[in-house]
Amino acid sequence: MFEKPVLIREDGLRHDGRRPDELRPIKMEVGVLYNADGSAYVEYGGTKVLAAVYGPREVHPRHLALPDRALIRCRYHMAPFSTSDRKSPAPSRREIELSKVIREALESLVFTDLYPRTTIDVFIEVLQADGGTRTAGLTAASLALADAGVPMRDLVAGVAVGKVGGVLVLDIDEVEDEFGEADMPIGYAASIDEIVLLQLNGVLTREEFIEGIRLAKKGAETIYKMMKETLHRKYLKVLEEV
Amino acid sequence: MIIVTIVRAEKPVTPGDIIGVEEEYIPGDGAYVDENGYIRSLMTGRAVMDRISKIVNVKHVKNKPIIPRQGDIVIGIVEGVSNDLAFIDIISVEKSSGVKKTDFSGIIHISQASREYLESMYDAYRIGDIIRARVLNNTNPYQLSTREPSMGVITAFCTKCGSILKKSDDRLICPTCGNVEKRKISVIYSFR
Numbered sequence: 001m002f003e004k005p006v007l008i009r010e011d012g013l014r015h016d017g018r019r020p021d022e023l024r025p026i027k028m029e030v031g032v033l034y035n036a037d038g039s040a041y042v043e044y045g046g047t048k049v050l051a052a053v054y055g056p057r058e059v060h061p062r063h064l065a066l067p068d069r070a071l072i073r074c075r076y077h078m079a080p081f082s083t084s085d086r087k088s089p090a091p092s093r094r095e096i097e098l099s100k101v102i103r104e105a106l107e108s109l110v111f112t113d114l115y116p117r118t119t120i121d122v123f124i125e126v127l128q129a130d131g132g133t134r135t136a137g138l139t140a141a142s143l144a145l146a147d148a149g150v151p152m153r154d155l156v157a158g159v160a161v162g163k164v165g166g167v168l169v170l171d172i173d174e175v176e177d178e179f180g181e182a183d184m185p186i187g188y189a190a191s192i193d194e195i196v197l198l199q200l201n202g203v204l205t206r207e208e209f210i211e212g213i214r215l216a217k218k219g220a221e222t223i224y225k226m227m228k229e230t231l232h233r234k235y236l237k238v239l240e241e242v
Numbered sequence: 243m244i245i246v247t248i249v250r251a252e253k254p255v256t257p258g259d260i261i262g263v264e265e266e267y268i269p270g271d272g273a274y275v276d277e278n279g280y281i282r283s284l285m286t287g288r289a290v291m292d293r294i295s296k297i298v299n300v301k302h303v304k305n306k307p308i309i310p311r312q313g314d315i316v317i318g319i320v321e322g323v324s325n326d327l328a329f330i331d332i333i334s335v336e337k338s339s340g341v342k343k344t345d346f347s348g349i350i351h352i353s354q355a356s357r358e359y360l361e362s363m364y365d366a367y368r369i370g371d372i373i374r375a376r377v378l379n380n381t382n383p384y385q386l387s388t389r390e391p392s393m394g395v396i397t398a399f400c401t402k403c404g405s406i407l408k409k410s411d412d413r414l415i416c417p418t419c420g421n422v423e424k425r426k427i428s429v430i431y432s433f434r
Binding site for chain 1: 254256257258259272282284286287303305306307309344345346347381382
């Protein structure tokens, strides 16, 4: 990728043929891992993410335990084979930051005070990166928590909005992220109408920001519906038949 | 006279789903009230609405998370013994849905070990013993009790040679070296 590709074609579509407000094809599955208490696998186009949740369980080392609530530990990690150049498996500065923002997003939703002196461990592993890994990771983590039966106020769907060639676009991929003007990942809990994660890389005007949030909420709602459907398909279909 | 025909209503829910409003029900386990007065689910599972007690509970589809609760019976391994305490590594919990694997730690105080007078905890438990106990509280580390007859050691090992002790009457005898040991023996001791 040395040359800037055409990001917005003459017909108004994006470089991969999507409309500006169109999501990539999304695939989700829950309960994919046997050993974890909860797990989920999420695909946003070429981005493939696996999440596993353990707990609430005893905290080791002990001194980290909080006397009034559960501790949430989150590890966002990109597999060495997830990018075109090998990524060092050691946690980078970027991964540590993303672990923190995802942890804080989940902390605002999970009822931690029900399980004092325990820990809830969330592991997010990026298997293939093609833009929007933190938002796919957040979606997967939320599904895995729901699978593990961790009490949470709402599910959260992550989606990124970007500004590419002067146009606001939904769910940007690697190419658009690299050559675009702005990238704004958002974590949105649709039922309770709360934004739990918001970052902005690049420059947006006030109007573009408001429009971007509106676009992201619309996209996140679609993903949110798919998440509910995934949980229904896996667990609740049996209950409905009875 | 009002005849309530539907006593319980059930519906499948996922986290964030609206179950009812504050005026209708009291949120029980797995439900909460948001700032707008709606009762929402905390889990993926079945919302059970009791029309008489007006309580709505949500049960997780797989009865997760598996955590020992007050009154539950647990199986554990003695990890350490001091003069008045025994430290237990809880390995499983007996829930209504079956015996489930967990990993928490528990403590037995000498006053909760047996109905009889104990000189020291070493007369009741030794390192490596497998025990059955009842949980007394809801916070980690869990306080355990083995005062009931069915609670106590279910498998014990000889402190001299390490082989499994056999129960005869109310004593434990080592079949290999003939050593006689004192324990708080459960009535369901595995080897006799």
